[in-house]
Amino acid sequence: MMSTSTLQETKVVTQRFDVPDGARLEGYRKTGGYEALRKALSMTPDEIIDVVKTSGLRGRGGAGFPTGTKWSFIPKDKRPSYLVCNADEGEPGTFKDRELMERDPHQLIEGMAIGAFAIGSTEMYIFCRGEFAYAARQLERAAAEAYEAGILGRKIMGSDHDLDLIIHRGAGAYICGEETALLEAIEGRRGQPRLRPPFPATHGLFAKPTVVNNVETFACVPHIITNGADWFKGFGTEKSPGTKMFCLSGDVERPGNYEVPFGTPARDLIEGFAGGVKGGKKLKAFTPGGASSTQFFGPDKLDTNMDWESVMAAGSLLGTGAIIVFAEDVCMVRAALRYTRFYAHESCGKCTPCREGTYWMVNTLERFENGQGREEDMAIMNDVAGNIMGRSFCALGDFSVAPVTSTIKLFADEYRRHIEKGGCPFDR
């Protein structure tokens, strides 16, 4: 474990955050911007996909699917194909993509342009979360600069490749972060997930082959092209190569995004970069990967290495890398309630288990907070969770149960104290 004083971020995708005009084309170019795209345009699409595959880049949107493999699924003989960036970052505690778009929009555009060239697409979409007004404006300004400079548009950078970028702003539904719901929304329909198969790789946007990647994933791409796959694999672990932006929030002294190599222990992030639990309090729990972690971690998991395989071995998921820290005086029942309210509110309504199950759990948790919880409610909620998990239409339902099952598993005593006190024991 590193001592706090020697902690250094490993800035790859965040390296331009400190460049004063890094968000403008001029500043971006001064720091090597669009050179990766120039290089990519001199390569064959297969060569690009090979480099990305070899680098081991995995999707940063939560699932960790190998990016190069995803790109290689796009049929070569079916045109048009589309490249879509999922910038509908809406999960509680996750705010990395917003910063990437606000502070380095050209990096995203460059990464997407390389991806588009690799899959033979001439039309790219960024689905930007509706609430991210500033990020969207930054993207729009960057796109305008890129068009002006011939980086987007007809025959980009003197190549034979045409490329357009459409920035689509969402209307405020978390479900649109689910890639098929996102595609529905771009097509002008209600954001609700589609039946799969067929998968987006063959029947995506407008029923054409489509790649959907996360903002941070695309942000990695120019660096991989510039520096090579081996350089990228020099960071992180064998199965989780590269760096990762972790979003530290909750009861910490210095919340924010920190970019470190995969495999960095959670303790370094929480106690080191984020300055430890706020006010010197003890840590009660943290989420290793945002709200969608399947299991909250207690202090015993502080030494878990933050990479996909280690977090999974410890019983949860790395997800988007959002670490939310709960101090000792946080009511975990209330925390579960607030999470579950989020899921109940954001459930798209399409499938029964997610729509009704989250509604049920919210009502039960509210009852606990109001002092009317019953001992059997814990078992019932676990059962309700079991009836949602694996039975809902998309992953939103699966993820919605974690706050409830986690807190019942780790903090059953807190639930009982609510019953005994006839209200929330943390209320003063």
Next chain:
Amino acid sequence: MTAEQAPVTLTIDGAEISVPAGTLIIRAAETIGKYIPRFCDHPLLDPLGACRQCLVEIEGQRKPLTACTTPVAEGMVVKTEFTSELAREGQEGVLEFLLINHPLDCPMCDKGGECPLQDQALAYGPGGSRYIDPKRRFTKPVPISPLVKLDRERCVLCARCTRFSDQIAGDPFIELFERSALEQVAIFEDEPYDSIFSGNVIQICPVGALTSSTFRFRARPFDMAGADSTCNRCASGCRITVQTRRGQLVRVLAKDDPAVNEEWICDKGRFGYAYAQSPERLVEPLVRKEGEFVAVSWAEALQVVADRIIAAREGGTSSAIIAGQQLVDEDAYAISRFARTVLGTNDVDARRMLGGEGEDAVLAAIPKSITATNKDIDAAKLILTVGIDLHEESPIVFLRVRKAARKGVAVREIGPRRTTSRISGAAWTQCRPGGEAAVLAGIARALEVRGNSGLDPFTRAAMQSGDPGIPGDQIEALASTLQSAHGSVVVLAGDGLGSVPGALALAWNVTAAIGGKFGWVPRKAGARGALWAGLHPALLPGGRSAASEDDRAAFGDVWGIDPPAARGRDARAIFQNAANLGALFLAGVDPVADFEDAELAARALDDAPFVVALDLFLTESAKRADVVLPAAAVYERDGTQTNWEGRPQPVRAAVPPAGLAQSDYEILAQIADVAGVAFPQTLDALRKEMKALAVTPAAARAVTVGLPSQPPATGLLLATSQPLLDEGTMMKGADALMQTTSPVTIEINSADAAGLITGETVVVRAARSEVRAPVRVTDSVARGVVFVAAHAGFAGRNGESVQVEKAQNERAES
């Protein structure tokens, strides 16, 4: 993927079955009689996977999967709730979820007793609920149209209604809004739920969320009686279930028949039954005495009519029959036989509009030829509609064509107004009213250029008279499309073509030339049956010709006498000759309201010395009669109705006849009996004769008739047609349904608008009538055409010249 894939073998609950590749598990299970519970799944809608009720276990899969979205795979091992704990638990869990927000107001819910939620909760659900918190509340019921009421609390959000509107009906004015547990069905703020198919969403709703405003709280499903029958509101011939409670009609449902209407019917068929129990129904025979109608016994009324027939026959004066096109087959046949054998005349006609040149030849050919069917629509590569607005004239045929188009079948339309805009990919070749013949002749010419030698001399001659106003390249393209679909073309023509000289014959002949199937889709349910029966001055039953000695000879054995040989008078001539008639019979027809020349009809009825009307109501025509005989409504009698395909289907009595009403055939048989003329007295006897006179249809062959003279038409021409929901006698009492009728529509092409703007009130002046209504400027009507959706009181004729002008300083509404 091809349709002819090798079958896939799988196991469901230990039973090995083989089904076509691509079959969904839920359908595969049905083939061995296993019912997997479901709410959102519907075999006629695209799979959705929303309700999650149909979870099954599949060996090798960690999670249970939805049977309604998962296709079978070779060697797949499926376990349903009967053999899998995972599936059973999953289904119980989903049912428990569905019920937490459901009001459980079954005792007062219309759906109770026929509710899939109720039934499946009983069969597959947990015994009780563990949910103790408050349920989601909504205001209810919300009327989403005059016919449909929505209870959002009962809704399980299966999206059957919204998918039906989008996928089947093509009028997606009902949609899901909001999300989470607040997700709800609703209509748009600024657009009404405007659909002639809206009742279907009530029927496919798996809970009591969508209820019928006419049926609400009227009866419990298990307290109803009734009969399966056939709808007589148009020629689609939908199978229906007519339900009654204590002898009163309370509901009509679509009956599932994949070959005809699948599971759908239109709102007219569903909600339009009220006329049958109107207090205005005729319930006893009326005889005019000293100028006034007096109710009399059947015996007296029959005697009056029989005496008159005998007197006329002895006095050498002829009699005639004008019939309707909404009669069941046996009635139509009885009328035809009555005319020929009791009255001894061919003066019989059932047409409201008299066809132009060539119509008779096609009408004579239809009963004897193989014509198009629903199955042909399904299997076609190309469907061409001409002179018909399927949506308004035969709504379930419209759905069939729309379904075919969704699967990729090309649809083409010829007419003065685009009526297929709700059919994906449909292309419209515009012409002026009456110009259909010219377009068809142009197609014939283009086909001939392509070396098709199947054209007859008539068509060949008509080819010379193309309308120069129609772009040749469009016709060329249409001909080429038709040619490339050779052998798999269905041409659908309607009543609109009957009034265009030569058009019906040209359509028939072009179809024959490209090896297609011709479908005659008349507006009225009984038109095809009337045609078969020979309710036509030149035709005898079976499409036989009165002029042909051979054809007439077929009747000797059956009727005992030969029918008259001389061609009879058509409806117009009958009316013109009314003053000289011994007796004029009106059977199920109100010519004063319906005949193309209503004034002539009215005058004729006034002039005729003796008129007998068989009807349900004392119509404007019946009021002019001397004897009025109450006829049974279609819900009150047995019979057969042949739809546009030529498919005979049973009509069954659900309620007894109103008062003393009797079926038309019964009335005629008794008149004959009293008059001392042998006549079949029962349905069976009539059917036996009809069977003996049956003809085996042969491949359609081109007809040959004289060439029509095409009158040159100038200026703005009127195109007019009656909407499905008209203001006819048979809409009486269907108040909620009538609230869904569209206001009078006047449409004009933007090129002819001359400064008129949409919404402005205009006056359309035709020769004998004028109409005033807001105009819609649209490119869905052809240039040079003014379209008026006909309504009561407007007597414009298709193709006549009209003037359109802005209404002068007058309010649109008077």
